[in-house]
Amino acid sequence: MKARFTYLGDMLFWILVAALTAALAVILLYPLLRGAKAADNIRAGETAVYRDQLRELDRDLDGGLITPEEADYARAEIGRRLIAVSADEQAQTLKPARHHRFTEAFVLLLLPVLGLCLYLRTGRPDLPSQPLEARLENPGNDVAVLITKAERHLAEKPDDGKGWDVLAPIYFRTMRINDAQVAYRNAIRLLGPSPVRLDGLAETLMAVSDGVVTEEARQVLEQSLTLEPDNPRARFYIALSMEQAGRPDEARQAFEALAKQSPADAPWLPLVNQHIAMNGGAPAGPDVNPGAGAAAPGNPTQQDVTAAETMNAGDRQQMIRGMVESLDAKLSEDPNNFEGWMRLVRSYAVLNDKDRAAGALKRGLAAFPPPGEQGRQLLALARELGIAPEGATQ
Numbered sequence: 121m122k123a124r125f126t127y128l129g130d131m132l133f134w135i136l137v138a139a140l141t142a143a144l145a146v147i148l149l150y151p152l153l154r155g156a157k158a159a160d161n162i163r164a165g166e167t168a169v170y171r172d173q174l175r176e177l178d179r180d181l182d183g184g185l186i187t188p189e190e191a192d193y194a195r196a197e198i199g200r201r202l203i204a205v206s207a208d209e210q211a212q213t214l215k216p217a218r219h220h221r222f223t224e225a226f227v228l229l230l231l232p233v234l235g236l237c238l239y240l241r242t243g244r245p246d247l248p249s250q251p252l253e254a255r256l257e258n259p260g261n262d263v264a265v266l267i268t269k270a271e272r273h274l275a276e277k278p279d280d281g282k283g284w285d286v287l288a289p290i291y292f293r294t295m296r297i298n299d300a301q302v303a304y305r306n307a308i309r310l311l312g313p314s315p316v317r318l319d320g321l322a323e324t325l326m327a328v329s330d331g332v333v334t335e336e337a338r339q340v341l342e343q344s345l346t347l348e349p350d351n352p353r354a355r356f357y358i359a360l361s362m363e364q365a366g367r368p369d370e371a372r373q374a375f376e377a378l379a380k381q382s383p384a385d386a387p388w389l390p391l392v393n394q395h396i397a398m399n400g401g402a403p404a405g406p407d408v409n410p411g412a413g414a415a416a417p418g419n420p421t422q423q424d425v426t427a428a429e430t431m432n433a434g435d436r437q438q439m440i441r442g443m444v445e446s447l448d449a450k451l452s453e454d455p456n457n458f459e460g461w462m463r464l465v466r467s468y469a470v471l472n473d474k475d476r477a478a479g480a481l482k483r484g485l486a487a488f489p490p491p492g493e494q495g496r497q498l499l500a501l502a503r504e505l506g507i508a509p510e511g512a513t514q
């Protein structure tokens with residue numbers, strides 16, 4: 121029975137292919153056939169007009185409206201035109217027919233054969249059909265199908281907190297921000313608050329507000345800190361909210377406190393030190409060890425930190441700009457440094473140089489295109505900083 125249905129499915133496929141081919145042939149042939157018929161109708165119409173003029177000329181002569189000499193002259197002119205139309209019709213009868221026969225043969229024979237050969241070369245006629253239900257049963261690594269399967273499950277069991285907990289970060293990574301916010305709220309409602317869930321909700325709220333730490337996001341982060349006081353992600357965003365609110369001294373102190381509590385090899389330390397420097401402070405020591413520059417070009421060296429401690433605010437800002445431009449030059453030579461592009465875009469944004477930030481974003485996306493995970497992170501950073509990704513798409 122299964123083999124029979126497979127056979128019927130294959131037959132239906134080829135019947136549809138034949139029907140579509142025939143429909144395409146009709147569409148292509150119709151202008152040719154219509155054009156030839158229209159030309160014949162035009163010549164027949166001209167002949168009928170000239171014959172009517174001859175009959176009208178005879179009536180005018182019988183009625184005494186024109187003289188015989190005028191009638192002979194007019195009859196000769198009309199006759200000349202009638203002969204010219206008839207001769208042109210005879211001369212062009214065979215040539216268009218040959219041209220149309222070749223074109224019709226190409227459309228009816230060669231075009232379907234070429235299409236069939238192309239399909240057999242690039243297509244998979246042996247591949248069995250796989251409707252949505254079959255793909256949901258065996259999704260493999262298809263993220264879209266996995267999301268659809270999870271959504272169907274949650275539609276049937278909306279109180280499954282674990283399902284919402286799993287789906288929320290996936291929504292966020294695939295840039296479905298509003299869906300991620302709903303999923304995080306449902307997970308918190310059903311499973312209770314946790315630092316991971318609260319931080320995720322805060323990040324979705326910031327993504328909705330184009331990277332601004334809103335009052336609601338700040339309240340969520342503070343709730344996360346009550347559960348985990350040493351939560352570095354929540355502490356970073358709260359310090360960032362102070363920076364965005366125009367309170368650089370408080371922001372610098374919060375970033376410095378975070379840097380002091382962080383391990384020497386913490387991955388977020390370069391970014392924290394960058395914000396410390398942007399708010400007029402000196403980067404913390406763990407980020408300025410001699411090996412740091414090799415992993416992330418553009419990091420401040422120990423000499424830079426020592427020099428920054430003795431500078432005034434204006435000189436320190438000039439030094440920071442020089443470090444950012446140095447990072448820009450290194451990335452131009454070696455663009456395959458994702459963390460470097462993230463730091464460069466954020467640095468130009470903090471320096472309020474949106475044009476250079478947009479330019480750095482464009483170059484970073486050229487090295488890490490948007491379809492990839494790193495390209496999507498660059499686009500998310502651009503939205504967070506309010507930078508328009510020129511020429512890039514998600």
